Amino acid sequence: MSAKNVTLKVENLNKNYGSVVALSNVSFEILKGEVVALVGDNGAGKSTLVKCVAGSVFPSSGSIYLDGEKVNFHTPGQARDAGIETVYQQLALVDTFNISENLFLGKEVKRTGLSRLFGILDRKEMRRQALQAIQEFNATFPDVNATVETMSGGQRQIVAMTRGAFWGKSLLLLDEPTAALGVQESKSVLEVIERFRSQNQMSLLIISHNLEHVWQVCDRILVLRGGNLVANLVKKDVTKSDVVSHITGAYSK
Amino acid sequence: MKNFRVTGIQARLLVLIALVVMFSLTTPYFFGVSNLTNIIVNASVVGVIACPMTLLLVARQIDISVGSAVALSAAVFVVMSEKQSLIIGLVSGLAAALFVSALNVAAIVYLRVESIIVTLAGLIAFRGLAKVVLDGRSVTINGWDYIGEHRINAFGLLKVPVPVVIFMVMLLIFYFIMRATKYGSNMYAIGANPESARLSGIKLEVQVAKAFALMGLAVFIATTMTVSMTGIASPTSGQNLEFLALTAVILGGVGLGGGRGNVLGTCLAVLILAVVDNALVLRGVQSFWQEVARGSLLMLAVIFDQLSRKRDKTVRMGI
Ligand SMILES: Nc1ncnc2c1ncn2[C@@H]1O[C@H](COP(=O)(O)OP(=O)(O)OP(=O)(O)O)[C@@H](O)[C@H]1O
Ligand SMILES: [Mg+2]
Numbered sequence: 001m002s003a004k005n006v007t008l009k010v011e012n013l014n015k016n017y018g019s020v021v022a023l024s025n026v027s028f029e030i031l032k033g034e035v036v037a038l039v040g041d042n043g044a045g046k047s048t049l050v051k052c053v054a055g056s057v058f059p060s061s062g063s064i065y066l067d068g069e070k071v072n073f074h075t076p077g078q079a080r081d082a083g084i085e086t087v088y089q090q091l092a093l094v095d096t097f098n099i100s101e102n103l104f105l106g107k108e109v110k111r112t113g114l115s116r117l118f119g120i121l122d123r124k125e126m127r128r129q130a131l132q133a134i135q136e137f138n139a140t141f142p143d144v145n146a147t148v149e150t151m152s153g154g155q156r157q158i159v160a161m162t163r164g165a166f167w168g169k170s171l172l173l174l175d176e177p178t179a180a181l182g183v184q185e186s187k188s189v190l191e192v193i194e195r196f197r198s199q200n201q202m203s204l205l206i207i208s209h210n211l212e213h214v215w216q217v218c219d220r221i222l223v224l225r226g227g228n229l230v231a232n233l234v235k236k237d238v239t240k241s242d243v244v245s246h247i248t249g250a251y252s253k
Numbered sequence: 254m255k256n257f258r259v260t261g262i263q264a265r266l267l268v269l270i271a272l273v274v275m276f277s278l279t280t281p282y283f284f285g286v287s288n289l290t291n292i293i294v295n296a297s298v299v300g301v302i303a304c305p306m307t308l309l310l311v312a313r314q315i316d317i318s319v320g321s322a323v324a325l326s327a328a329v330f331v332v333m334s335e336k337q338s339l340i341i342g343l344v345s346g347l348a349a350a351l352f353v354s355a356l357n358v359a360a361i362v363y364l365r366v367e368s369i370i371v372t373l374a375g376l377i378a379f380r381g382l383a384k385v386v387l388d389g390r391s392v393t394i395n396g397w398d399y400i401g402e403h404r405i406n407a408f409g410l411l412k413v414p415v416p417v418v419i420f421m422v423m424l425l426i427f428y429f430i431m432r433a434t435k436y437g438s439n440m441y442a443i444g445a446n447p448e449s450a451r452l453s454g455i456k457l458e459v460q461v462a463k464a465f466a467l468m469g470l471a472v473f474i475a476t477t478m479t480v481s482m483t484g485i486a487s488p489t490s491g492q493n494l495e496f497l498a499l500t501a502v503i504l505g506g507v508g509l510g511g512g513r514g515n516v517l518g519t520c521l522a523v524l525i526l527a528v529v530d531n532a533l534v535l536r537g538v539q540s541f542w543q544e545v546a547r548g549s550l551l552m553l554a555v556i557f558d559q560l561s562r563k564r565d566k567t568v569r570m571g572i
Binding site: 091 | 433434448455
């Protein structure tokens with residue numbers, strides 16, 4: 001296992017909100033192409049960990065390395081530029097924008113030549129690339145030009161995930177991708193994750209409360225409890241009830 | 254959304270045409286080239302301010318200090334050009350307008366105070382400052398009547414007053430910015446879902462600061478127009494401007510929620526307000542009642558905004 005294969009390395013990460021310790025000395029690695037699940041009870045620090053890696057929250061101390069290089073993200077834009085994409089729990093979509101406008105939010109394609117000086121949008125090109133991305137992930141939408149406010153929860157989730165997969169180069173972070181969804185919609189979201197995985201390019205870190213769901217797609221499981229990383233388990237070596245006992249703190253060796 | 258936008262514009266156009274037809278039939282002297290031209294000329298200053306005001310409200314910001322900013326810029330412009338020269342006056346007037354927007358940006362973007370509070374303070378303070386500069390009197394200017402007096406020959410067909418030309422150019426520029434550029438698109442995103450915009454890497458502070466800078470330029474342009482059309486700077490220069498521009502933006506379909514609407518709607522609303530104002534004057538309605546009418550129009554605009562937003566929501570839940 002050479003260092004070359006490590007996509008993300010987190011070292012002694014700490015995050016305090018005032019006197020609340022959200023993360024305490026968290027260290028782990030994610031290998032290239034690996035799908036890792038991040039589980040833990042409410043308030044265990046999962047979202048905080050993802051936000052630190054995504055640049056929307058700045059850690060109190062500790063280091064983060066991406067593809068072997070130390071990174072210090074002060075804004076979400078910097079993390080995106082480095083190749084980390086995040087699908088937030090609240091999705092971070094603009095309701096009044098359509099799929100292609102959301103896909104290119106903050107990274108709009110400008111026309112070339114003199115028009116570039118004025119920052120003129122190339123809507124045609126963005127639409128073309130958006131349609132291609134949708135096809136690539138086998139996603140289907142009744143109307144690709146509709147604004148996302150008219151879409152179902154599952155469709156919105158898939159728009160956000162398509163955006164993450166479209167821009168992500170090294171790492172895709174998914175915060176509760178199936179939490180708000182029904183059975184059928186969860187199934188199609190898991191299928192999309194499975195497709196990411198088979199392409200084997202990006203590493204994935206998936207937060208979930210639903211062990212059943214992550215079990216279908218992950219290679220490894222990280223367990224957070226009270227801000228501490230209490231277990232780092234390879235899926236094929238453990239059972240679901242092992243993981244549950246780690247989450248609740250009932251596990252003893 | 255696209256269809257809705259178009260019908261919104263069409264609805265406002267119909268209202269404008271209906272009002273013009275109605276007043277033409279019922280109000281003497283209303284229908285005629287000189288009066289109709291007059292209406293548009295009087296609407297131009299409001300229109301110039303209403304364009305950047307549209308951009309601000311789209312991004313959930315507001316500037317109610319513009320009327321006072323015009324007063325300050327006009328005072329500095331006229332006093333300096335009487336004391337020194339026209340050029341120095343113009344440069345000083347521009348500096349005053351940009352000074353106001355720099356203060357607004359500093360308080361809103363860096364100290365993170367709500368823009369309505371910051372610009373409310375400005376509304377009071379800058380007019381006070383204008384009175385200090387003018388020593389409480391009106392000051393006349395010489396040699397600055399071009400904008401107010403001249404007309405530009407359009408295709409040899411009609412002669413368009415300069416203020417109207419300036420208004421139309423502003424309208425085109427802002428239509429282009431908001432419709433075609435990355436900046437415009439990001440401003441809509443900021444208004445619709447600020448947190449989503451931030452998480453996607455858009456720098457909210459920078460974008461909002463740019464909009465206030467554009468407002469500073471518009472304030473200066475409006476100042477040169479007002480001074481040229483009235484020939485003076487006075488403690489009441491630019492009075493009610495913020496109110497009129499705001500009413501137009503809300504009536505024009507942007508609303509207080511942000512993230513929607515455009516300058517075409519605003520432009521039609523500016524004309525609707527100017528037509529109503531003119532008809533009230535021609536019919537000899539007492540000026541107190543004119544004020545009541547203006548206030549009621551703003552109220553009406555806000556109510557329409559609420560209703561249209563509710564309708565949007567029911568549609569969303571229905572699907
Ligand atoms: N912005 C904040 N300010 C103060 N405390 C915070 C903030 N964000 C999170 N916390 C606290 O940090 C701890 C970890 O929160 P976090 O959201 O990371 O948990 P989580 O594992 O994602 O929980 P959940 O499963 O409920 O989403 C909690 O105690 C929470 O109250
Ligand atoms: Mg969470």
